[in-house]
Amino acid sequence: EVQLLESGGDLVQPGGSLRLSCAASGFAFTSYAMSWVRQAPGKGLEWVSAISGSGNSPYYANSVKGRFTISRDNSKNTVYLQMNSLRAEDTAVYYCAKDRVRIDCWGQGTLVTVSS
Amino acid sequence: QSALTQPASVSESPGQSITISCTGTSSDVGTYNLVSWYQQHPGKVPKLMISEVSNRPSGVPDRFSGSKSGNTASLTISGLQAEDEADYYCSSYTTSSTVIFGGGTKLTVL
Numbered sequence: 001e002v003q004l005l006e007s008g009g010d011l012v013q014p015g016g017s018l019r020l021s022c023a024a025s026g027f028a029f030t031s032y033a034m035s036w037v038r039q040a041p042g043k044g045l046e047w048v049s050a051i052s053g054s055g056n057s058p059y060y061a062n063s064v065k066g067r068f069t070i071s072r073d074n075s076k077n078t079v080y081l082q083m084n085s086l087r088a089e090d091t092a093v094y095y096c097a098k099d100r101v102r103i104d105c106w107g108q109g110t111l112v113t114v115s116s
Numbered sequence: 117q118s119a120l121t122q123p124a125s126v127s128e129s130p131g132q133s134i135t136i137s138c139t140g141t142s143s144d145v146g147t148y149n150l151v152s153w154y155q156q157h158p159g160k161v162p163k164l165m166i167s168e169v170s171n172r173p174s175g176v177p178d179r180f181s182g183s184k185s186g187n188t189a190s191l192t193i194s195g196l197q198a199e200d201e202a203d204y205y206c207s208s209y210t211t212s213s214t215v216i217f218g219g220g221t222k223l224t225v226l
Binding site for chain 1: 164218
């Protein structure tokens, strides 16, 4: 069974940092790009970032470029999202997702709240 | 980059058909056949309903179908059922190697 388990969500002050993790199981991890998609409370889905299966190619939405860094450890079947210079508008549930354009598996999400 | 354009809400009666549009640009929908559609019930995780414009993953009812013309993709649901009431999102690959979502459409089955 394909599973994605996110962790790391928390309450953080504006300007602060947070690192999200996503542990994957049940599929050939290195064969797939991995993505992060977020959803602000009561709002729609927003693609945030993705990384190729090898980890050599990261991609970012303009809204997070320069502040967020995606990475993966293929020896641990885990993908990360390092979030710096957090803003109130980054408040959302962050979903880890398998693949980039054809997301057939989503994690349950982890809540990030940016507030003073 | 602005989100793909979807109607905010649509409604129809059970048993009828409905089409949700998703309009992008030549930098996304118009260039690639990499449009996906997701269904999200309140409080739930999104579910893939259509990929690559018109491919239906295993387990998705054949009442769901997708198409594309120019810069606009469409999701059609025939024989509407109460369980189809949900939010629907389109997404597309872009020329910047990123992905963009639509703003979402709330489907109400009257």
